[in-house]
Amino acid sequence: MPTSPDEPDPSAPSAVGAPAGAPAALEARRVVKSFGGVHALRAADLLVRPGEVHALMGENGAGKSTLIKLLTGVYRPDDGVIALHGTERAFRTPLEAQTAGISTIYQEVNLVPMMSVARNLFLGREPRRYGLVDLRTMNRLASEILERYGVRVDVTAPVHTLGLGARQMVALARAVRTDARVVIMDEPTSSLEPREVQTLFDVIRTLRDQGSAVVFVSHRLDELYEICDRVTVLRDGRTVHSGAMAALPRMELISLMLGRDLVAAQDGRVTAFAPDRSQRRPAPDDAALAELLPAGRRGRWARQAIPGDSDSNATDSGRAALSVSGLTDRHRLRDVSLDVAPGEVVGLGGLLGAGRSETAQAVLGAHPAAGTVSVDGKRIRRRNPQAAVRAGIAMLAEDRKAEGVIPGLSVRENIVLAALPRLSRAGIVSTARQDRIVEFFMNRLRIKASGPEQKVQDLSGGNQQKVLLARWMCLNPRVLLLDEPTRGIDVGAKAEVQGIIDQLAAEGVGVLLISSELDELIEGSDRVVVLRTGSVAARLDGDEVTAPNLLAALAGDGSGLGEPETGEPELGESESESAGPESGGADEGEGNAS
Amino acid sequence: MSVRTSQVPAAPRVSPEGLLETPRERWIRRAERRGPLVVLVAVCAAATIASPSDASWSDVSTILGNNAFVWLLALGMTFVITTGGIDLSVGSLYALGGVLAARGSSSGPWLAILLPLVVCAAWGAVQGILVAYGGMAPFIVTLAGLLGARGLLQALTNQGSTTYLVPAHSWFRHLGAGTWVPVGIVAALFAIGWVLMERTGYGATLTAIGGNQDSAVLLGLPVARAKVLVYLLSGTLAGAAGALGGARLGSGVTTIGVGYELTAIAAVVIGGTLLTGGYGTVGGTVCGVLLLAVIHHLIDRYLSQYGSAMTDAVNGAFLAVVVLAQALLERSRRR
């Protein structure tokens, strides 16, 4: 365990770095909160001053969201003090906090899908005329506001017709009032593309410049170093550090957060992926797991695992694990073909709207499209998710909120849910066997829960995601489609997940990896297929998978390889407007405190 | 180093701003929203063409005059279902409202109006409090309400042996007489309901509750209060419908209203409101009730000689066809 400068310093962590005289916009002193037997917060301190962007960091389940809910009246603290602009406050409802000038975007808030964009945006504070909602003004204002967030849509259309990123932007625009003196954002960027992140940062900078205090939660370190002035680190419900962002090196921040050192990435690499395919190893303890998991005909355990170091043969010998050809739908996909060999990780690159998620969904059969999909050379005739899962395809969907966990069920039930039919013998499932599987994944992914019987709705956001990941992994698939697998999970778990992807590949699973983080794509994949506006624009193989090549292919100047002239092109749109340097995928290793 | 760069074909329609809807989908969505209206017009047109001589003004006025006040149950139900709830008590409250109106009318027409409204409003409010603050399932609470209101009705009328009559010269009777007065009242209430749903923050709150209640709470919307109000509203409308019915019939009838809650739910759902909550339209409900009334009338007219079993079967079959058509439309949007 590293000892940090102010490792649990009970005296007054909140005073660290706060110059005397600067009154706090929002302050929490030694707040405590537990749910039943679960201690979500033990002694959390937070001090945010006007005109600063304050990072709130901590691994999944550290208590960030709980602290935010205490600050804004969703929960009442068991102990401790909350003060707004120097006066002690005890909000009883989120509405009271809103009225007092705190705007909050909560981690799990959903919009109302069938309601129009404009009505969602103004929900609860519609512009009135003669006591009635003034639709015309509302629609006009909505267009104007969303324009600032880079979203240009028909504001009278229902929200469910928008893409995930645009929806998140609407939720943000809804929460962030221009007159708010404190704005709290709980993982606002987890479903945004890099360009949208830049747009959001512009908004945050405007807020900061006008003197608002901004609290910003994210698991993406690049973002934090780019936008935040100060940082507070939570670990296990305690504030373990508070200080200037730029003064805290990356590795130190990570070890503060995790309470341990993360295995340093080798030679300038930023992910935990093995440097190349020959160095992937199957997980050592998987042999024991092999007996547990459903050993379906197509399960990866049924066939001889491909030795991790036999690098060469998988692609050319034998059939592709997944073979997709001619995927075409009415509007978004055009003749997308790709192969994934057993033991291969194929990255799917592309900008916002390029059709990556649609491709994955079409492969699964959840998005209707013409074309053929075969697993192990066997064509899936009826194209629906059920048939695809039976054939050995598993998919982690992008929209975790809508297609994700079942909140009312326990961790255990959520994990074994999809595998149940195949775990059962004559309709009866051995609980002992379930328990061992669940325990395995809970350890492996460090799922922070009071036990396998805890309801998933009570887990932190990141831990819910880990549960979802475990669900698909225990399906023991031949082909794994991962749509943004590390979104919203902390750096420690991220490395863990990346390691697991490698292990799965080493064991012979074909992986299709979608990620808007360039590093992940470059270091994780053996090959990258780049999509542009719904069709394959480029295929990068082996050594060609480098940042400059990928950026060139993404941006669309397909002929000119090598370094693009004007730094890095915008990630997120081909017709890029100026929005500052892109962040999410830069291939730097060190902190770029800007 | 080489990169195989394929020729990029003409770009498919991808809206950069994340609008995933294509013109076709938008068209279908709008058509679907008007779906109940389209079906209604089609059915009326078909009936008129099949037997032009029969489609007379008297048909229309019979349909309207006899049914209009029952449609208020569907209006209240629209709000309840939009929040993701359900109100099974409205059929009983409808009957209760009629009896209370008849009873009150002996002490003057104002009491005939106020008594059913106040009692049914209170009844609804209690149900709403149990749902919103007690955290009980609306289905159970309002099922208890259904049984309880019937019980109260029995007690009021001594097991149905006492019949309250509306005095012959009370102006209260005019509220239910003929076609235009009751239809006018009902139309006005529907118009107010439409405004409430589409043009106030309250309507948006109801939709948000049905969409995702936890989110609605986090957004700072007055969730509990809105839920109490919605059951209160539904109860009041049922009471009003009962009062109008009592005025038309001239007496309080204890046996009416059985199963009306289900007809109301059917009308709401045919109108396009989502049974799971999160989307509701008053306009759709208007189409739903009219459609049901027209169908019922046609069946009565042409099939009644085959007996009531036949009419019920045709009624059910028609309902299934309408819902199926909507489901198909919905699926075609996904394609």
Ligand SMILES: Nc1ncnc2c1ncn2[C@@H]1O[C@H](COP(=O)(O)OP(=O)(O)OP(=O)(O)O)[C@@H](O)[C@H]1O
């Ligand atoms: N309503 C609840 N009931 C029981 N336990 C809860 C509840 N809410 C949170 N917890 C627990 O409190 C702890 C902190 O959760 P919290 O959501 O604050 O984490 P977080 O820091 O926001 O994590 P993430 O980065 O994953 O969002 C978790 O262990 C979680 O299981």
Ligand SMILES: [Mg+2]
């Ligand atoms: Mg959280």
